Amino acid sequence: MAEILKARETSPAMSEDDINLWTKKILTSAGFVSISMGRFDEAKTFFGQCGINFEEISRTLMKYGKIPSSHLQIKDAEPIEEKFSKRVASENAVKYFMLNSIDTFTKTSSSLICDVYLEMLINQKDTKVLSRAIDEIFFSGISISWDFLLSLFQDGDQDLVFPLAKILWFSGDHEKSLKRLLQIISEDTKENSLSHEIEDFINFILSQTNDPSVLETFISFLDEIIVVSPELAFRVIKATDVSDQVVMKKITKSRALKIRYLEHLVEQSTTKKFVYEELLKEYYKGTEKDFKKFLHLTENPETWKFVRAKKLMELDFGTSVHGLLAKCSVFGEVGERKLTFQPLINGGYFEELEEFTFRRGPDALTELAEYLLENDFPQTVDFLGKFGKYIDGKAILNLLPADAPISKYSKIMRAISAASSHRSKIIQTQNALLTETLLTVMEDIKDKNIMLERSEENWRNNQCKVSGKRIQDDFYLYPKGYVCLPSAAASPFVCPLSGTLLSSLTAAEKS
Secondary structure (H helix, E strand, O other): OHHHHHHHHHOOOOOHHHHHHHHHHHHHHHHHHHHHOOOHHHHHHHHHHHOOOHHHHHHHHHHOOOOOOOOHHHHHOOOOOHHHHOOOOHHHHHHHHHHHHHHHHHHOOOHHHHHHHHHHHHHHOOHHHHHHHHHHHHHHOOOOOHHHHHOOOOOOOHHHHHHHHHHHHHOOOHHHHHHHHHHHHHHOOOOOOOOHHHHHHHHHHHOOOOOHHHHHHHHHOHHHHHHHOHHHHHHHHHHHOOOHHHHHHHHHHOHHHHHHHHHHHHHOOOOOHHHHHHHHHHHHOOOOOOHHHHHHHHOOOOHHHHOOHHHHOOOOOOOOHHHHHHHHHHHHHOOOHHHHHHHHHHOOOHHHHHHHHHHOOHHHHHHHHHHHHHOOOOOHHHHHHHHHHHOOHHHHHOOOOOOOOHHHHHHHHHHHHHHHHHHHHHHHHHHHHHHHHHHHHHHHHHHOOEEEOOOOOOOOOEEOOOOOOEEOOOEEEOOOOOEEOHHHOOOOOEOOOOOOEOOOOOOOEEO
16 A cells, blocks of 8 residues: 555556556455455455445355355356455355345345345344344335245245245235245244234234235135134234125134124124124123123113014023123113012122112112112112112102101111202202303393304204295394394394394394
8 A cells, every 4th residue: 555655656657547446456455355354344444445335345255155145146246356355264254244234225225235145044044133134125125036035945944934924925925925924823822922023024914905916815815814813813804894794604613703703893883783693692602601791792782772682581691790790781671670689689799789780870770779678688778878869769768668667767768868959959050050041041132133053963944034045054043033044134233124223233142
């Protein structure tokens, strides 16, 4: 380098181009020598100073077998600085390539570098790094040779099934990719759950189901997916918008999936009768009936629009708390809830019964209070004390024996009285507010025109006194009690029929 610098200053025989060429050759040679010595940062600096890019260096090292690769393009490579590149040890050449090839994904668009980098990872069977590298290269938009990469995989190589599935999907062979993924999922156990990488990839391919070809592939594989993973099948069904007819034919192979799908339809407030009936049947099937979910479904008001409660009264609900509550819900729908109070109370489920009736409102609470009082249960007084303000006091008073001492029912009377007073105060307050509102409106209507705004809920129409048109939009209400469209009125402050000037000249008020 000292000779180059000296020649640049003193030698008239060397042109500027000669000096630049000489400099490039020496720096390139120095770069290969640095690689041989394992000084990779120094080599990168030398190559950068002489403008040799990483792909040129890699092609030369591949040409002489220093970086093992079976890529076809390498045979046509023109080597640079043959003398020194041949002396680089393969081990150091591979290390240099691996250290610097990552930059290619973000700084260049070299498909050759990406191909060879993935080839090395495949040969090394580095599954995690390979999987991430495939994603990074694909989403960076670099065009690589998928056919070349697929030719590198060997049959029976279980360690690389997931990376192979990714490459197959990105190359467009969706069917083979799904087969590999199902193989992975079928071999998965609870102790060895799917990794985040696999889960993320499944989410990615499900996001592509707006593509008709992808959707068709998923539907064609739905039978296999159901067998391998009902959970995944459910996600596929949700993501692919498959018709109910197709789904119902296939999900019979998996009871878990059938239940999950029917629950999904209920959550979507479906109006199809069979959904509610089938779901209740599924909850009731088997030796371990799921009365908890059965009860939850019976608490859905939509259920009783499509299911006849009388058909369910003959079912055996067992003696569990959820079973007895489910029975109570069914019998309550046909007005026979009292028939199921006794088993719940005898089973020690009184608190659950209280909560159950409270969720159903005052009528259910009153019904339970009447039952407790009629049968003289010890819980009666405490129950009335707790829920008295929600219970119909008159119905309870009618059940009290006329000759019973007041002291026996003092707590009951106090609870009923408190509840009646509470309701009375609420009604009085509501009436006072309503009266005040009406008086205010009546005062305004005496001397002001009121513009009323129609709402979608108020669909009843009036007729304009002036134009005779049906009023569907906003209108004026005049002191004489008639209504008028704003477009038919000359002025909001002048009576459109009599021409009388209104006593109030304030702007029209909205009410």
